[in-house]
Amino acid sequence: GAVVSQHPSRVICKSGTSVKIECRSLDFQATTMFWYRQFPKQSLMLMATSNEGSKATYEQGVEKDKFLINHASLTLSTLTVTSAHPEDSSFYICSAKAYRGNYNEQFFGPGTRLTVL
Amino acid sequence: AQSVTQPDIHITVSEGASLELRCNYSYGATPYLFWYVQSPGQGLQLLLKYFSGDTLVQGIKGFEAEFKRSQSSFNLRKPSVHWSDAAEYFCAVGHGSSNTGKLIFGQGTTLQVKP
Numbered sequence: 001g002a003v004v005s006q007h008p009s010r011v012i013c014k015s016g017t018s019v020k021i022e023c024r025s026l027d028f029q030a031t032t033m034f035w036y037r038q039f040p041k042q043s044l045m046l047m048a049t050s051n052e053g054s055k056a057t058y059e060q061g062v063e064k065d066k067f068l069i070n071h072a073s074l075t076l077s078t079l080t081v082t083s084a085h086p087e088d089s090s091f092y093i094c095s096a097k098a099y100r101g102n103y104n105e106q107f108f109g110p111g112t113r114l115t116v117l
Numbered sequence: 118a119q120s121v122t123q124p125d126i127h128i129t130v131s132e133g134a135s136l137e138l139r140c141n142y143s144y145g146a147t148p149y150l151f152w153y154v155q156s157p158g159q160g161l162q163l164l165l166k167y168f169s170g171d172t173l174v175q176g177i178k179g180f181e182a183e184f185k186r187s188q189s190s191f192n193l194r195k196p197s198v199h200w201s202d203a204a205e206y207f208c209a210v211g212h213g214s215s216n217t218g219k220l221i222f223g224q225g226t227t228l229q230v231k232p
Contacts (some may be wrong), residue, residue: 004160006160032218034218034219034220041227042224043224044161049219097218103166104211105166105218106220108161109160
């Protein structure tokens with residue numbers, strides 16, 4: 001149980017275009033999902049917290065108008081990278097929070113590799 | 118502010134040898150601590166976690182970790198490493214006193230296993 005999927009797994013786009021990445025919790029409902037960004041050989045940096053039915057909470061330094069997050073249902077959150085540029089190329093990972101008795105655990109998706117040409 | 122430090126960026130061990138990956142954290146209250154493993158191009162898999170109770174925690178794949186409050190450490194250990202253990206390992210601390218579920222990750226340690 002507690003499987004999280006991401007689509008697409010890999011995307012290449014031209015500079016200036018927008019790209020949407022989907023994150024789905026397949027066998028559980030998640031009121032909260034998280035979006036991370038990971039540069040090569042580096043750690044995961046939290047970009048934003050996505051809450052179902054409300055606005056996302058962005059971490060300091062993350063442009064909310066550039067990285068649009070929508071959490072329209074209890075199993076789906078989307079991240080749209082608007083007007084993408086080469087510096088947005090990265091590995092984007094989502095996770096979904098599930099309450100496990102007395103603690104919250106995050107379950108991670110496999111990630112999406114974005115390359116902007 | 119909460120932080121996590123993994124002092125070793127890269128570690129190489131021989132197959133069958135023991136392993137210890139270091140993790141130090143900075144957190145005011147009792148931390149929620151996690152170890153994750155990431156294979157190339159993949160998401161993260163939880164190896165083990167510590168919330169309270171017994172300070173020696175057993176995880177999957179033969180890993181264990183020990184919480185030492187006096188040293189602010191949560192080091193990951195495995196008695197005998199297998200070639201399939203080669204991956205990136207991340208230590209993380211739960212962020213926020215109300216356990217919001219947010220995580221702060223260390224820089225990661227790359228484990229290479231020699232045959």
